[in-house]
Amino acid sequence: MPRIITNETYGCPPIRALTFDSLGLIKVTEARGKERGTPTVVNTWGEMNANRSVIAASMDDRLDNPLLAVARKDGKIEVLNPCTGDLHFSYSAFGDDGCSPEDNEVSGLHLFRKQIDDQAERSCTLLTCTKKGDVSLRSVKFPADSTDEAAAPKTWKACGTGELLFGKVDGSENFGLFGGKRVEANIWDLEQCTKIWSAKSPPKDSLGIFTPTWFTCAAFLSNEDHRKFVTGTKSHQVRLYDASAQRRPVLSFDFHETAVTAICEDPDGHTIYVGNASADLAAYDIRTGKLLGSFLGKCSGSIRSVVRHPRHQVIASCGLDRYLRVYDVKTRQLISAVFLKQHLTGLVFDSGFSGEETAVANTVVDDDATEENMTIMEQEDDEEDEEEQEDEAEKAPVKKKKSKKEKRSRKKVQEDDDDEEEKEDETEEAPVKKKKSKKEKRSREKVSEGEETDEVRSSKKTREHKKKTKKVKHNQED
Amino acid sequence: MGYKRKKGDGDDEEMDGEDRGRPSFNGSEKRNVILPSMIKNKDKRAKVYAKQKHEKKIEKQKKIKARDAAEKRALELGEEPPQKMIPNTIENTREADETMCRPDDEELFADIDADEFNPVLRQEITPKVLITTCRFNSTRGPAFISELLSVIPNSTYHKRGTYDLKKIVEYAKKKDFTSLIVVHTNRREPDALLIIGLPNGPTAHFKLSNLVLRKDIKNHGNPTSHEPELILKNFSTRLGNRVGRFFQSLFPQEPNFRGRRVVTFHNQRDFIFFRHHRYIFEAKETKTKGKDGEKVKARLQECGPRFTLKLVTLQHGTFDPRGGEFEWVHKPEMDTSRRRFFL
Numbered sequence: 001m002p003r004i005i006t007n008e009t010y011g012c013p014p015i016r017a018l019t020f021d022s023l024g025l026i027k028v029t030e031a032r033g034k035e036r037g038t039p040t041v042v043n044t045w046g047e048m049n050a051n052r053s054v055i056a057a058s059m060d061d062r063l064d065n066p067l068l069a070v071a072r073k074d075g076k077i078e079v080l081n082p083c084t085g086d087l088h089f090s091y092s093a094f095g096d097d098g099c100s101p102e103d104n105e106v107s108g109l110h111l112f113r114k115q116i117d118d119q120a121e122r123s124c125t126l127l128t129c130t131k132k133g134d135v136s137l138r139s140v141k142f143p144a145d146s147t148d149e150a151a152a153p154k155t156w157k158a159c160g161t162g163e164l165l166f167g168k169v170d171g172s173e174n175f176g177l178f179g180g181k182r183v184e185a186n187i188w189d190l191e192q193c194t195k196i197w198s199a200k201s202p203p204k205d206s207l208g209i210f211t212p213t214w215f216t217c218a219a220f221l222s223n224e225d226h227r228k229f230v231t232g233t234k235s236h237q238v239r240l241y242d243a244s245a246q247r248r249p250v251l252s253f254d255f256h257e258t259a260v261t262a263i264c265e266d267p268d269g270h271t272i273y274v275g276n277a278s279a280d281l282a283a284y285d286i287r288t289g290k291l292l293g294s295f296l297g298k299c300s301g302s303i304r305s306v307v308r309h310p311r312h313q314v315i316a317s318c319g320l321d322r323y324l325r326v327y328d329v330k331t332r333q334l335i336s337a338v339f340l341k342q343h344l345t346g347l348v349f350d351s352g353f354s355g356e357e358t359a360v361a362n363t364v365v366d367d368d369a370t371e372e373n374m375t376i377m378e379q380e381d382d383e384e385d386e387e388e389q390e391d392e393a394e395k396a397p398v399k400k401k402k403s404k405k406e407k408r409s410r411k412k413v414q415e416d417d418d419d420e421e422e423k424e425d426e427t428e429e430a431p432v433k434k435k436k437s438k439k440e441k442r443s444r445e446k447v448s449e450g451e452e453t454d455e456v457r458s459s460k461k462t463r464e465h466k467k468k469t470k471k472v473k474h475n476q477e478d
Numbered sequence: 479m480g481y482k483r484k485k486g487d488g489d490d491e492e493m494d495g496e497d498r499g500r501p502s503f504n505g506s507e508k509r510n511v512i513l514p515s516m517i518k519n520k521d522k523r524a525k526v527y528a529k530q531k532h533e534k535k536i537e538k539q540k541k542i543k544a545r546d547a548a549e550k551r552a553l554e555l556g557e558e559p560p561q562k563m564i565p566n567t568i569e570n571t572r573e574a575d576e577t578m579c580r581p582d583d584e585e586l587f588a589d590i591d592a593d594e595f596n597p598v599l600r601q602e603i604t605p606k607v608l609i610t611t612c613r614f615n616s617t618r619g620p621a622f623i624s625e626l627l628s629v630i631p632n633s634t635y636h637k638r639g640t641y642d643l644k645k646i647v648e649y650a651k652k653k654d655f656t657s658l659i660v661v662h663t664n665r666r667e668p669d670a671l672l673i674i675g676l677p678n679g680p681t682a683h684f685k686l687s688n689l690v691l692r693k694d695i696k697n698h699g700n701p702t703s704h705e706p707e708l709i710l711k712n713f714s715t716r717l718g719n720r721v722g723r724f725f726q727s728l729f730p731q732e733p734n735f736r737g738r739r740v741v742t743f744h745n746q747r748d749f750i751f752f753r754h755h756r757y758i759f760e761a762k763e764t765k766t767k768g769k770d771g772e773k774v775k776a777r778l779q780e781c782g783p784r785f786t787l788k789l790v791t792l793q794h795g796t797f798d799p800r801g802g803e804f805e806w807v808h809k810p811e812m813d814t815s816r817r818r819f820f821l
Contacts, residue, residue: 023588048585050592214801234801259801277803298812300820302794302803320794320805322577322716339576341585341716343794343805 012039012326012335013312016353018082019324020054021342024072026085029324029338030353039326039338045085052076056109059348060124066352067124071106077128079111079140082350089140093128104132107180108167127190129167129178133159137190156193159183165216171223179215185231187243197227200247202239211235219263219272221286230272230286232260238274240286253289256280264306264315266329273315275303281317283332295327297334304344310351318344568747573818577716586716593720594679595727598656607633607728608655610646612662619663621691625783626659629741629754631705631730633659647796651677657728662686671787674797675724680805681793682724684750690784699756699781704737705730706754712745717806718821721750721789741782748789748819754782789821 012031017039019027025046031039046052056071059082068082071093078090093106112125125139138153158164162182169176169190179185179199186198204210214234221228227243238260239249255274262275266283271292275281279301282294301321308315313329324338324347514530517523545560552559564570579586590596597603607630609623615638627633638646643660650658655676662670671684692698708729713722725743733739742753756779764773792806793799806820 023585023592025585048588050588236800257800258804261803277801278807279804279809296811298809298814300804300806300809300812302805320803341583342589 012037013309013314014354015039015309015312015314015316015326016350017307017316017324017326018057018059018068018348018350019318019340019344020057020070020346020348021340021344022053023048023050023342024052024054025342026054026070026080027340028085029340031326031336039324039336041338041340043085045080054345055106057346057348058109058111059350060111060113061349061351062113063352066350067111068348069109069111069124069126071109071128073105075104075106077106077109077126079124079126082348091138091140093130093136104130104134107131107164108178110167110169110176112169112173114173127167127169127176129158129164131163131165131180133157133162133164133178133183135164135167135176135178135188137193154193156188158186158188158195166218168218168220168229170220170226170229172226175226177218177220177226177229179213179218179231181214181234182212183215184213185215185218185229185241187226197243198247199241199249202248202252211237216259216261217263219265221265221272222269230263230265232263232274232276234259236260236276238263238272238284240289251286251289253284255282255284261319262303262306262317264308266308267310273306273308275306275317275319277302279303279319279321281306281327283329293332295332295334297325297327297337299323299325301343305347307347307349309349316347316349318347320344568817571817573815575715575819578714579716579719586719590719590723593723594675595723598727599723599731601731603656605632605656605728605730606654607657607659608646608650608653609633609635609659609661610638612660613638613640615661615663617666618689618691619661619666619668622668622689622783623661625692626661628701628703629706629782630659630728631703643797647674647676659728670790672797673724673728675727676796678795679727680720680724681791681795681797681802682721683790683793684787685790686785686787688784688786692782695780695784697779699779701739701754701756701781702737704734704739705732706737706739706741707733707735709740709742709744711743713743713821715819715821717792718745720805721792721821745821748821750787750789750821752783752785752787753780754784755780 014037015031017029019029021027025044025048027041028043028045029039030042031037051074052072054070055073058069060067060069061082066082067088068080070078070080072078075092075094076090077093079088080086081088094104106128108127108129110127112127123139123141125137127135127137129135134155135158136153136155158167158178159180163180164178164183165180167176167178174190175196176188176190177185178188184199184201187196188194189196201210201213211233215231216234218229218231220226221230221240229241229243231239231241232255233239236255236258237252238255240251242250256276256278258277260274260276262273264273266272270285270287272284272286273281273295274284279299280294281297281299281303283292284290285292295315295317297317299317299319299321301319301323303317303319305319306315306317308329314326314335315329316324316326318324318340320343322340322342322344324340324344326335326337327333328335514523514526517526549559598605609626609630611619611623623635627635636646641649647658657676657679658674660672660674661668662672664670668686668689671686672681673684674681692700706729708726710722710725713719722743722745729741738757740755740757742751742755744751744753758777758779760775760777761772762775764771789806790808791804794803794805796802808820812818812820
């Protein structure tokens with residue numbers, strides 16, 4: 001029997017999710033409005049090309065200058081603006097010598113949130129790791145013309161044999177965690193590029209069977225502590241490691257029957273969300289290893305990534321069933337599902353999104369952030385201006401105001417027909433005429449005052465501009 | 479005493495009920511309606527039921543007559559005949575599905591162009607199929623396989639032996655097979671079909687039921703070795719499209735029309751019906767109102783096996799039930815409605 005539970009929290013809080021798919025498209029899904037809405041696809045970036053399918057993605061979603069890094073199947077790494085989809089720059093992870101990316105793919109990507117050098121505003125640092133174990137740490141500045149300054153990337157081998165399947169960086173961004181097929185989980189100091197800890201595989205079980213190491217995913221438990229992390233393995237095990245305690249897992253438990261493919265931590269520090277290859281998604285308390293509950297959402301395809309929203313009580317999952325699903329954390333109910341047509345490979349939340357138009361405008365940051373701010377200010381000023389005008393015109397009905405404007409424009413164009421217009425003016429009602437005269441007066445005053453007063457209000461450029469034009473008109477009339 | 483009287487009363491009421499058989503339909507009577515099921519005497523109850531049934535039948539006939547007459551009259555008068563009623567079926571009241579393939583969807587076509595079956599369907603590679611069985615195989619299994627071999631051109635059978643399926647997949651990859659079919663038998667009856675796309679195509683696991691072999695089909699024909707035509711019907715969702723293309727990739731893409739051989743995969747309510755026919759166009763001389771003309775009529779003859787498939791899982795990559803990723807698995811929580819279909 002299907003469970004029928006009435007859901008109290010239907011509708012989605014304002015979220016903005018970016019999904020990446022096997023055709024190399026980036027789709028933006030937004031749920032707008034202060035009230036709970038339904039998420040819809042608002043934007044699709046990139047062209048469809050199966051050779052450029054997205055493998056890994058990382059996002060720096062600070063408020064003022066967000067960046068999004070994307071690793072593609074052909075070895076290209078691109079840094080984009082997550083608000084507009086504009087490409088800032090791209091480079092190949094395999095260098096320019098063109099090592100064939102067929103047998104070697106990018107498996108992990110991290111975009112650093114902290115700035116390594118503060119003076120260079122438009123730079124970012126990227127950590128990439130490939131399946132063969134090459135890890136590189138590269139900082140880039142992006143107007144592309146300043147390539148001469150680009151420092152040589154720090155590279156090292158994180159593993160000798162085997163396949164590296166994930167690379168994670170902890171909250172303080174000093175340590176990296178790597179692991180994969182036949183590669184034990186190990187922690188590296190990113191400053192010195194040295195391995196500081198590596199795990200030890202669990203002992204043989206009671207039957208003397210040794211399960212080969214095959215890590216598929218990992219997550220640090222909290223932002224502060226780099227020593228505690230959770231990993232998922234191909235042999236459907238979830239393991240908690242504590243680097244300060246021992247090299248073997250502190251806790252491990254089985255999760256269903258198929259490989260664990262995605263793990264995500266909750267900000268509370270002890271809840272984790274685990275997704276696997278046969279589309280099961282569940283929440284576990286990692287302190288005890290007990291199941292808190294599973295997320296039933298008619299999900300039918302392998303889960304490729306699970307992400308917890310930093311502010312809202314919401315997690316999202318996506319995977320091979322071509323759906324983006326949003327669940328409530330508390331009730332564990334499906335809030336909404338969006339069909340996105342392709343196999344989805346990754347998912348990122350934009351936490352700077354608040355669901356309102358103005359907020360979006362604030363997060364949109366172009367190359368010249370300051371100027372943009374200015375223009376926003378000016379727009380606001382404009383609005384104020386208009387309001388003022390409206391206040392003035394409160395007594396006069398709006399329609400008449402319009403007619404007056406029309407008249408004015410006509411005057412501009414055809415000054416010859418002045419006589420006729422005067423007639424028209426006479427036919428019109430009194431309040432309109434009064435108003436007009438008032439305005440004329442004002443303008444005349446301004447003219448007499450000279451331009452200095454206008455210059456005082458230099459911040460309100462547009463307003464000034466408008467008035468100037470008005471003045472010109474009136475001068476012509478005079 | 480009292481008991482007897484009561485019984486007598488009951489009888490009276492029964493009689494009333496029988497009399498009121500029709501009036502009770504009108505609802506003109508105010509008294510409590512006695513349903514035939516409340517009559518305790520079986521003989522009487524049966525009579526009442528028979529009467530009701532007969533009345534219903536007559537009513538229905540009348541209705542049909544009236545409808546036919548109206549249609550005829552409309553035809554004579556040259557009017558539009560009244561619209562034919564369309565019965566509601568489970569298929570046409572199916573739950574709306576957003577994954578339906580639409581012909582104007584660019585992303586869909588780009589995705590299709592990028593999938594694993596594309597080289598076969600573009601005729602860059604000719605399909606080559608390896609058929610094998612599960613470990614234990616007897617009676618109906620081999621018979622079914624021999625018929626499958628006659629259905630699918632360019633297919634070969636290999637004994638399973640004691641090899642791991644993953645080893646066989648490796649072997650088939652090396653030998654340039656494009657797909658691998660494993661017939662699974664349970665209790666000497668084929669009950670599952672595993673189709674693996676090679677070298678990196680998906681793996682589909684089907685439940686197989688209602689298998690009828692060629693010799694059990696009345697008036698069956700024997701297939702020729704021509705390449706068959708293929709009919710895929712009702713594979714309409716994104717998943718259905720993928721499964722349909724998977725079937726398509728088993729067969730050569732250029733049918734030999736001289737063979738007049740058709741293989742049908744018909745999807746209905748998520749069950750895929752497999753049929754294999756030969757057809758012929760027969761010209762029959764007809765004499766209609768003095769005009770001698772030839773009427774061409776298609777005749778079908780069924781040959782080959784007949785079976786029903788139901789998708790259990792669709793897996794990304796080749797066979798790996800433990801470690802592989804599933805594109806689609808059926809879960810009990812998905813069965814929320816009998817009008818919800820996935821293919």
